[in-house]
Amino acid sequence: MHRWSKLFIPTLREAPADAEVASHKFLLRAGYIRQLGAGIYNYLFLGQRSLNKIIAIVRDEMDKIGQEFLLPGILPKDPWVESGRWTGMGDNMFRLQDRKGAELCLGMTHEEIMTGIARNELRSYKQLPQIWYQIQTKYRDEPRPKSGLLRVRQFTMKDSYSFDLNAAGLDTSYKLHDQAYRNIFTRSGLKFVVVDADSGAMGGSQSQEFMVYTDAGEDLIVSCPVCRYAANLEKATSKLEPVTEMEPTGDGMPELVHTPGCASIADVAAFFKISPASDIKCVAYMALKHGGPDSKSGSKPDTWHGVATFLRGDHQVNETKLLGAIGAAELRTMQADELEKYLHGPAGYLGPVGLQHDAKPLGDGLTVIVDKSLEGRKNLVCGANKLDYHLRNVTPGRDFTWTLSADIRSVNEGEACPVDDCDGKLVVGKAVEVGHIFKLGDRYTASMGARVLDENGKEVTPIMGCYGIGIERILTAAIEQSNDANGFWLPSTIAPFQVVVTVTNIGDAALKETGEKLAVALEDAGIDVVLDDRDERAGVKFKDADLVGIPYRINVGKKAASGLVELVSRAKAQSTDVALDAVVHEVKARIQEEQLLLKAD
RNA sequence: CGGGGCGUAGCGCAGCCUGGUAGCGCAUCUGCUUUGGGAGCAGAGGGCCGGGGGUUCGAAUCCCUCCGCCCCGACCA
Numbered sequence: 001m002h003r004w005s006k007l008f009i010p011t012l013r014e015a016p017a018d019a020e021v022a023s024h025k026f027l028l029r030a031g032y033i034r035q036l037g038a039g040i041y042n043y044l045f046l047g048q049r050s051l052n053k054i055i056a057i058v059r060d061e062m063d064k065i066g067q068e069f070l071l072p073g074i075l076p077k078d079p080w081v082e083s084g085r086w087t088g089m090g091d092n093m094f095r096l097q098d099r100k101g102a103e104l105c106l107g108m109t110h111e112e113i114m115t116g117i118a119r120n121e122l123r124s125y126k127q128l129p130q131i132w133y134q135i136q137t138k139y140r141d142e143p144r145p146k147s148g149l150l151r152v153r154q155f156t157m158k159d160s161y162s163f164d165l166n167a168a169g170l171d172t173s174y175k176l177h178d179q180a181y182r183n184i185f186t187r188s189g190l191k192f193v194v195v196d197a198d199s200g201a202m203g204g205s206q207s208q209e210f211m212v213y214t215d216a217g218e219d220l221i222v223s224c225p226v227c228r229y230a231a232n233l234e235k236a237t238s239k240l241e242p243v244t245e246m247e248p249t250g251d252g253m254p255e256l257v258h259t260p261g262c263a264s265i266a267d268v269a270a271f272f273k274i275s276p277a278s279d280i281k282c283v284a285y286m287a288l289k290h291g292g293p294d295s296k297s298g299s300k301p302d303t304w305h306g307v308a309t310f311l312r313g314d315h316q317v318n319e320t321k322l323l324g325a326i327g328a329a330e331l332r333t334m335q336a337d338e339l340e341k342y343l344h345g346p347a348g349y350l351g352p353v354g355l356q357h358d359a360k361p362l363g364d365g366l367t368v369i370v371d372k373s374l375e376g377r378k379n380l381v382c383g384a385n386k387l388d389y390h391l392r393n394v395t396p397g398r399d400f401t402w403t404l405s406a407d408i409r410s411v412n413e414g415e416a417c418p419v420d421d422c423d424g425k426l427v428v429g430k431a432v433e434v435g436h437i438f439k440l441g442d443r444y445t446a447s448m449g450a451r452v453l454d455e456n457g458k459e460v461t462p463i464m465g466c467y468g469i470g471i472e473r474i475l476t477a478a479i480e481q482s483n484d485a486n487g488f489w490l491p492s493t494i495a496p497f498q499v500v501v502t503v504t505n506i507g508d509a510a511l512k513e514t515g516e517k518l519a520v521a522l523e524d525a526g527i528d529v530v531l532d533d534r535d536e537r538a539g540v541k542f543k544d545a546d547l548v549g550i551p552y553r554i555n556v557g558k559k560a561a562s563g564l565v566e567l568v569s570r571a572k573a574q575s576t577d578v579a580l581d582a583v584v585h586e587v588k589a590r591i592q593e594e595q596l597l598l599k600a601d
Numbered sequence: 602c603g604g605g606g607c608g609u610a611g612c613g614c615a616g617c618c619u620g621g622u623a624g625c626g627c628a629u630c631u632g633c634u635u636u637g638g639g640a641g642c643a644g645a646g647g648g649c650c651g652g653g654g655g656u657u658c659g660a661a662u663c664c665c666u667c668c669g670c671c672c673c674g675a676c677c678a
Contacts, residue, residue, distance in 0.1 A: 013627065013639060014613050018671045038670065143602080146672085263678070283677060309676095317676050333676065347678035410676095486638095504637055539638035546638090557637060 001519055002497070004532040008045050011544050021216040023479040024148025026488045030548040039145025039153035046548060047475075049496035051156065054188060054474050055135055057493065058158045061183045065176040066131030066160055071113050073137055077103040079112035082448050087302065088290050088329065094139045106139035111444045111466055114161040118462065119450035125165050128452065128462060129173055133160030135471070147216055149472040150432060156471040163445070163462045165454060170439055170463050174206065177437045177467045181210055185434065186598050188474050189491025191481060192434065195221055196231040198320050199438065210435035212477035217432035224417035226424030234320035237407060238415035238426055243277045243312075246379040248393050254353060260388045263348025265313040268390060272381050276313035280374065280382035280394065282350035283317045284308045284339055287328035289362050305362040306334070306342035310352050310382075310402075311371035311409050318410040325369060325406040326361040342366045345385030352382060352400040353391055361403055370402040371409050432480070434473045440464040479549070482571065487547030489570035491598065492591045497530040499587055500550045504538040504557035515556040518565070518583065525584050527591070546570065551594075552587055 008031075015025040016035075027033045032047030043051060059068065074096075080086035086105075094106040107113075114132055122128070138157045145153055162173035178194075185192045192212050199207040209232055211221055222236035223229065231237075249255065262271045269276045285307045291300025307326060309317055319331050336347065343350050343366070357368035374380075378395045394400070417424040442461045444450075451459045479488045492498045499522055503515035512533065519531040530550070532541050538557070545553045555566040555575075565583050568575045569590065578586050 010611090011639095012612060016612070017614090018607085020672075035670090143675090144672095265677070281677065285676080311677095313677090315677090319676060322676090331676080333678080336678095339678085350678085502637095507636075537636055537638085537640065539636090539640080542638045544639085555637080 001516075001523060002530040004500075004530055005534045007530070009544070009548065010044070011547055019148065021147045021150065021480070022483050022488070023150065023216065023476045026479055026483060026547070026549075027148055027476075030487065032549075033149065039142055039151065041149060041152065041154075046496040050475055050490065050494055050549070051471055053494045053496075054471055055156070055158075057187050058135060058184055058469060058471065061180045061187070062133050062158065062160065065180050066133045066162075069114075069132050069134045070136060071107070071110050071134055073107050073139065075105050075107050075113065077105065079116050079448070080105065083112050083115075083444055084290060084447065085112065090330075092140050092142070094141050107136075108138055108140045109466075109468075110134070110136075110159060111161065111440070111464070112448070115444040115448045115450055115464070118163050118445065119448055122163065122450065122452050122462065125452055125454045125460075128163055128165045129169050130163045131160055131173055131176070132162075133158060133467075147218075149476045150216060151218065152472070155473075158469040158471060160467045162465040162467070163450075164465075165452070165460065165462060167463065170465055173465050174437060174439055177465070178208070181435050181437065181467075181469070184469065185210055185474070187595075188478065188494050189594075189598055190434065190474065190477055192477075193221065193223070193230050193431070195223075196235050197436065198232060198234040198324065205441060206439040208437050209433050210437075211431035211433055212481060213429050213431045214477065214480040215430050216476075216480050217430040219431050219433055221429050221431045222411055222426050223429065224419065224422060224424040224426055227417060227419050227422040229417050229419050229422065229424075229426075233410055233428065234318060236411045236426070237418045238411040239418055240373055240415065243275070243377065246274065246278055248379045250393070252379070252393055254391045254394050254399050256384055257390050257392055258388060259349075259390045262388075262390065268381060269313065272390075272392065274381060278377075278380050279313035280310050280351060280380050281313045281315070282308060282310055282343075282352070282383060284334040284343060284350065285322075285331045286334055286338060287323075287326060287362060287367070288330035288332075289327070290329045302329075303362075305367060306338065306365070307331075307362075307367045307369060308343060308350070308352070308355065308357075309369045309371070309408055310374060312373050315371065315373065315409040315412075318408060321406070321410075322369065322408045325404060325408055326367060328362060343385055345383060346387050349383040349385060349387055349389060351385055351391060351394070352396075352402070353394060354385065355400065357401070357403050359403065367404070368400075368402040369408055370396065370405045372405055372407050373409065375405055432473060432477050433470070434477055435467075435469045437467045438465060440466050484573075486543070488549050489551050490549040492551045492594055493598075495528075495549055495551050497550050498528045498591060499552045499554060500530050500532050500545050501554045501556060502532045502538075502541050502545055504541070504555060506533050506535050511556055511560055514560050514580070518554065518556060518580070521584050522587065525588055527584070527587060552590065554583060554587070 010031040012029045015029050019025040034042045096104050135158045164170040190212050192210050195209050197207040197209040220233035222231050262268045265276050268279050286304045287307045289303050291302050358365045361367045374396045380394045381392050382394050384391045413428045415426050442463050445461045454460045482489050501515050501519045503511050519529050522529040551570050553568040563580050564577045566575050567578045
């Protein structure tokens, strides 16, 4: 029996000043966590208890489709060199040396290690498929930890890895995870959406994220209120309204126009009396390409390449899409001297006409990427690569060419849903990512040389999927979606306790005994209960109960003498009088009803 | 990494500009009263004022430096 008077539940009346988002404030105030450093937290009793419940759900569902492993958190350098990620992970990887000077890192993910096991142990197609998972601490040196447990440098992750003989097998493993994840998040009481996600620059054919809408989230989700379309902004597309073509002037060929001081899209649009959609915007980058693995030095040196992107003036470059289109690892914008070198012009007056460009992305010269939305347009305006001059009557394809044409822009709210026959208008919302499933392909099995014999005795490379769930983010998202001024309430499946029995006046021996007996009865009924037996005023105990996320409270107070107690649903802030001998049954019914509702969604 | 802010008791803050050896509220401990929504009264404990260096007779306060934490940005020239 858990007695509050003996527990360490350090609740705070006020939140520390540096907590911004609701979940951060309440996790601190409710005594779930305490901060140790930037993005590093101590989990106290209530926090750990809730996380353990989440982990139990995850384990229960994962055991239905896979096998639990536990890999080390501290990892040697070699596997990372083999996969090319020793350099590829950059500064996000915590690195250290042992006493001999050998290099090690703290695990931020385990594709290399799992693939290493597969390579060493799997020999035959008969051993496939395999799904291996673990629930383990991950370390990532985030550039900017923030928002309490939402973006941290140490966290708990369920990560799993599937190995299959072929694409059909991978599809099965992927679907198994999809269903397991839906079960996990449903049982955890989250209102989530599944969205199409970017599958990354390197390999990967399909990817979905499990998202919970909240303003505290860092991801932007595009969705259609009419059909079921939903995608991460990094991946989302839309149907564009056709732009009315501009009439050519003069002979219809590019014409140099003096545009003094018109360095922004708005200036140019005003000068030519056109919409920004008819101006060509240029955003120029230096793109980092990883050298890849090298048997001698560990990895070949990284290289920087000039990339110029052109798109409609009213559109935004989507760097994730751009990275994928050109196969680069990182981007930074060009400096003035680089603009001069690659585009021979100053910022504000850059354009595509007359540029020499590479035939393939990331060559020795300049890579020119044009957004799809410019194809087929005519008589546009663009910079002339000359201070205070622009060109008009510019027609893509006729007046300039490119290395690659691709979708490199972010959709805007209000654009038309990309689904055929759907006329919905897209909306954009903030969300937090709680899970991600990903068809990896042979990215790791190939580079690390994992092979099995197929039924014809031929060597083949197994293909992989990888799948992650952020354990703490389930807790965080649950708090974000259910809180008010007084605190938060968790689904009874993941709450540290399902019920708190509050004895309003512990000095009253009869009340105390009633509370004790009730708590025992609840426990016997399989309900996770804590007895608030503190010698505090009733108000203090009520406030704490409202704060700490326990979904049900039973007040044992004045009416107990006449055989009644109060049953309070925290979510509904609703109190009902129930006969003492019926309350166990009633609580149980409510908890069961809650689970049924979750499953029904 | 760039910009901004902050660091004084467990938490929230004042004091700093204009140097004189630290204060308020909450919390904690003791006693009495109180006991259904963060009680009242009385008393008590708790601080190398983030670290180091400097200026000064004297530094929480001024200067230098380091560290830590928070927020914004790190795509539209």
